[in-house]
Amino acid sequence: MDFQYxxxxxxxxxxxxxxxxxxxxxxxxxxxxxxxGKSSAKNGALEDAVFAFNLNGQKYTVFDRVPNNPTVAxxxxxxxxxxxxxxxxxVAIGGGxxxxxxxxxxxxxxxxxxxxxxxxxxxxxxxxxxHIPTTAGTGSxxxxxxxxxxxxxQTKTSISAPSLFPVYAFLDAKYMACLPQNVTVNTALDALxxxxxxxxxxxxxxxxxxxxxxxxxxxxxxxxxLLKGEYSAQSRRNLxxxxxxxxxxxxxxxxxxxxxxxxxxxxxxxxPHGRANGLLLPAFLKVCREKIPQRAExxxxxxxxxxxxxSRKVSALLGRREEYSDxxxxxxxxxxxxxxxxKNCSAYFTQDDLLRVLRASLGDGTVL
Amino acid sequence: MDFQYxxxxxxxxxxxxxxxxxxxxxxxxxxxxxxxGKSSAKNGALEDAVFAFNLNGQKYTVFDRVPNNPTVAxxxxxxxxxxxxxxxxxVAIGGGxxxxxxxxxxxxxxxxxxxxxxxxxxxxxxxxxxHIPTTAGTGSxxxxxxxxxxxxxQTKTSISAPSLFPVYAFLDAKYMACLPQNVTVNTALDALxxxxxxxxxxxxxxxxxxxxxxxxxxxxxxxxxLLKGEYSAQSRRNLxxxxxxxxxxxxxxxxxxxxxxxxxxxxxxxxPHGRANGLLLPAFLKVCREKIPQRAExxxxxxxxxxxxxSRKVSALLGRREEYSDxxxxxxxxxxxxxxxxKNCSAYFTQDDLLRVLRASLGDGTVL
Numbered sequence: 001m002d003f004q005y006x007x008x009x010x011x012x013x014x015x016x017x018x019x020x021x022x023x024x025x026x027x028x029x030x031x032x033x034x035x036x037g038k039s040s041a042k043n044g045a046l047e048d049a050v051f052a053f054n055l056n057g058q059k060y061t062v063f064d065r066v067p068n069n070p071t072v073a074x075x076x077x078x079x080x081x082x083x084x085x086x087x088x089x090x091v092a093i094g095g096g097x098x099x100x101x102x103x104x105x106x107x108x109x110x111x112x113x114x115x116x117x118x119x120x121x122x123x124x125x126x127x128x129x130x131h132i133p134t135t136a137g138t139g140s141x142x143x144x145x146x147x148x149x150x151x152x153x154q155t156k157t158s159i160s161a162p163s164l165f166p167v168y169a170f171l172d173a174k175y176m177a178c179l180p181q182n183v184t185v186n187t188a189l190d191a192l193x194x195x196x197x198x199x200x201x202x203x204x205x206x207x208x209x210x211x212x213x214x215x216x217x218x219x220x221x222x223x224x225x226l227l228k229g230e231y232s233a234q235s236r237r238n239l240x241x242x243x244x245x246x247x248x249x250x251x252x253x254x255x256x257x258x259x260x261x262x263x264x265x266x267x268x269x270x271x272p273h274g275r276a277n278g279l280l281l282p283a284f285l286k287v288c289r290e291k292i293p294q295r296a297e298x299x300x301x302x303x304x305x306x307x308x309x310x311s312r313k314v315s316a317l318l319g320r321r322e323e324y325s326d327x328x329x330x331x332x333x334x335x336x337x338x339x340x341x342x343k344n345c346s347a348y349f350t351q352d353d354l355l356r357v358l359r360a361s362l363g364d365g366t367v368l
Numbered sequence: 369m370d371f372q373y374x375x376x377x378x379x380x381x382x383x384x385x386x387x388x389x390x391x392x393x394x395x396x397x398x399x400x401x402x403x404x405g406k407s408s409a410k411n412g413a414l415e416d417a418v419f420a421f422n423l424n425g426q427k428y429t430v431f432d433r434v435p436n437n438p439t440v441a442x443x444x445x446x447x448x449x450x451x452x453x454x455x456x457x458x459v460a461i462g463g464g465x466x467x468x469x470x471x472x473x474x475x476x477x478x479x480x481x482x483x484x485x486x487x488x489x490x491x492x493x494x495x496x497x498x499h500i501p502t503t504a505g506t507g508s509x510x511x512x513x514x515x516x517x518x519x520x521x522q523t524k525t526s527i528s529a530p531s532l533f534p535v536y537a538f539l540d541a542k543y544m545a546c547l548p549q550n551v552t553v554n555t556a557l558d559a560l561x562x563x564x565x566x567x568x569x570x571x572x573x574x575x576x577x578x579x580x581x582x583x584x585x586x587x588x589x590x591x592x593x594l595l596k597g598e599y600s601a602q603s604r605r606n607l608x609x610x611x612x613x614x615x616x617x618x619x620x621x622x623x624x625x626x627x628x629x630x631x632x633x634x635x636x637x638x639x640p641h642g643r644a645n646g647l648l649l650p651a652f653l654k655v656c657r658e659k660i661p662q663r664a665e666x667x668x669x670x671x672x673x674x675x676x677x678x679s680r681k682v683s684a685l686l687g688r689r690e691e692y693s694d695x696x697x698x699x700x701x702x703x704x705x706x707x708x709x710x711k712n713c714s715a716y717f718t719q720d721d722l723l724r725v726l727r728a729s730l731g732d733g734t735v736l
Contacts, residue, residue, distance in 0.1 A: 002382030004380050005378075005381075006376075010373075011371075011372060011374065011575070012372050013369070013373075013573070205381070206582060210613070214575075214577075214578035218574070237369075245574070
């Protein structure tokens with residue numbers, strides 16, 4: 001089996017790790033651009049980061065206008081502000097949207113992209129970054145990906161380069177203590193989907209499999225907490241660590257057609273990204289079971305349950321499902337069939353296969 | 369739980385991965401210093417590397433005088449040759465000795481160390497390295513450590529710095545196809561010891577535990593092959609991958625008093641490093657079971673057997689054990705008690721505890 005593995009982020013984990021390891025921020029630069037969302041920083045993370053900057057005598061500028069599903073315009077605005085304040089490093093605080101925007105901003109602050117963000121060949125020259133996740137789902141803090149809304153193609157598009165790996169990821173589950181229930185569930189489903197999709201990737205290998213199994217065990221071990229909406233500090237840590245492990249997986253394997261299909265739900269109907277994955281994952285996995293039964297069984301074994309139980313349990317977390325017309329689902333299937341994720345899956349999904357998954361998940365209720 | 373994790377080596381694995389990925393060597397520099405042992409390169413690895421250098425138009429100089437358990441003199445000779453040929457990168461080919469020597473050479477080629485190798489504070493400025501392991505045990509290709517013979521202190525001493533991580537590790541099990549049986553067993557026991565010792569470290573965390581369990585499963589899954597001395601290509605791959613995973617573990621956790629005790633066996637009696645660990649590990653684990661029973665049980669569970677079965681199975685691999693006088697074992701215990709590995713173990717070992725392990729392993733046959 002040929003494989004490659006690379007994940008150079010320095011992970012620093014534990015309660016108050018930002019304050020306890022304040023000196024590490026000093027290495028990044030003199031003037032920090034903090035990239036965050038309006039609400040992302042209201043959980044103590046920004047205060048802790050500012051404590052570190054002050055201790056180090058670092059200057060900082062806060063750019064807190066990253067929306068959900070960040071746009072190219074947001075990236076360009078952030079890059080302009082980075083230039084204006086002569087930022088020489090970036091600290092990202094938030095969920096996937098601020099962290100992904102931060103990566104694109106850190107890149108654009110150093111590299112012109114006259115051919116457009118999505119066509120640009122990213123070089124090594126990117127502002128050094130530290131990421132502080134405040135949700136437990138995206139894993140962006142340990143990946144080389146930034147997912148940005150692509151209005152031209154009416155989807156979300158991933159930009160990717162080794163230089164987009166942050167230098168540091170600071171993991172402190174206390175920032176998730178007050179996370180709303182819907183965000184907690186959606187992001188946990190995103191992380192679970194990453195671990196499962198990673199195991200289905202053509203690039204899956206023994207390292208990513210070991211990490212994925214541990215991730216699934218941690219995340220799915222919190223199923224009862226997710227269902228009840230009651231989280232101990234240990235539950236929050238398990239969800240965060242499960243999400244980071246899943247991030248380490250997809251950093252090496254990439255994602256699958258689940259993400260390819262989910263982008264349409266988010267682009268056209270504002271379905272939160274993690275929820276979109278959760279809506280599609282059980283049916284997707286059932287079709288995988290037809291095509292690559294042995295591999296699918298390894299995943300059900302990691303989940304500790306059979307296909308129908310998994311479907312039922314995910315549905316219980318999701319509540320009432322979105323429903324879309326068959327015509328729209330056909331359009332989503334056609335779009336997903338063009339996504340590069342298709343080739344990344346060890347089960348080959350035709351457009352018809354994708355439509356079956358979409359129908360079973362969001363349409364006429366076909367049971368797979 | 370506070371923890372940190374960092375392992376920035378790019379792992380490239382698969383049959384003929386050196387030749388298939390020849391272009392990756394090009395990035396390292398113009399003139400390669402190959403660091404290897406007299407026999408280390410006689411397995412096709414040097415030929416493959418030279419094929420890559422020639423394809424890339426790179427110049428190269430071969431330094432093949434690394435002995436087992438490399439000395440400071442060997443490091444200094446290598447560094448002098450690196451300077452003479454203006455090497456701007458290093459390719460290490462071999463087991464732990466050439467790979468560890470290569471790291472120290474790559475460092476000394478760029479940094480004066482007037483205070484002596486072991487006292488020197490290593491900076492970032494190290495020649496970039498690619499490592500090609502030709503045994504499956506040390507894991508050095510994915511660690512920031514170089515273990516060098518320290519004649520002044522009559523032991524082996526580890527030098528360590530993030531800059532000693534290689535840029536690349538190329539993993540091709542075909543180089544191990546003709547490895548002698550004793551080397552295969554000793555190096556497999558070394559790798560197994562790394563995975564187990566990593567789980568016993570105070571720095572163990574959920575990432576290293578996931579990697580350690582997978583490593584133990586791969587390595588110990590090859591027990592029958594190791595006992596019979598018959599290896600399929602898949603067996604060789606499993607041993608290699610188990611060793612790399614264990615290397616990723618100790619890169620983050622460090623080792624335990626097993627290594628601390630083992631260094632004396634190697635320094636004073638030329639016991640191969642892996643064999644030394646294998647001789648000591650079962651008794652060490654039994655004493656751990658007294659002190660941290662829950663953790664020890666997790667390890668026996670990963671091994672899939674109880675303490676006595678594990679001891680018996682390791683003994684069957686080792687054959688006739690070395691025996692030393694009680695006076696000598698007392699000296700080894702005193703030396704090991706001073707090793708920094710002592711503080712790294714989540715079970716606290718007194719000098720008396722170490723002596724119990726040494727006696728049970730190499731002395732009067734006390735059964736623990």
